[in-house]
Amino acid sequence: MPFIDRIKMAKLHSFNSLEFHDEPHGVNLAELKKLLLDSELNVNGMNVRMGNTFGCAAIPDQSDKAQNEIKDAITIAEDLGAKALHILSGVTERNQNSINTFISNLKFALDNSKILILIEPVCEEQLPGYFLRTINQAAAIIDKIDHPRLKIMFDCYHIYKESGDLVKNFTNHAHKVGHIQIAAAENRAEPFPGLLDFSHILPEFKRLGYQGAFGCEYRPSGSTESGLNWRDPFFEMENRE
16 A cells, blocks of 8 residues: 555554654655644654665775765654654775674764664565674674664564574574564464464563563564454553553
8 A cells, every 4th residue: 555545554454653664755745744643653662764775884895975964864754753763884895994884873863863773683584685684783783883873673573583582582682672673484474373372471571671662573474454363462451561
């Protein structure tokens, strides 16, 4: 569906907040802000422009482009009241030059913003050649920069595929996690119980200190609407709490 219509459907189907890829870069922001206000939907985060390389913040010869796109994205994110901005590293070789470039551009983002800055490890299976692949790699970059507003986007599918046990990885890096996304391990589909049982995993994340939203970044097996009953046990759990 068109971007604006997807927001309306999220409200209709009882989601209470949103996150975006890079769609806000190509829409009328006044219209988008009014819709968000009318819908009473908060924005958990959005991406910088993704482009053909899925971002470019770690691509050494594209730093000027990366920083211009970061500035544009910060302006949009802060105007929309987004809680976070995801800086994509891009598809590029993993070497010291790329690491230095990524660190430099993340520092630029932090210096020019007031919101949370997120980096997301993406598994090789889903995006071959993406620079930031493992949670340990992301954690090392965060340790190097050492800034309280730089956190990990903990996409459960990517972490599980690339780094294994979700609770163990979360426990090891809990204080570095700024946002969580969920999907089934099977085909990145609706998060019904399977290899990953989020009815046990999500409460454990909360027990370990996570207080944010859980983003539903999955690929529906059929229509989005027909698969939404995966949420029913969580609504029941929330009502009991």
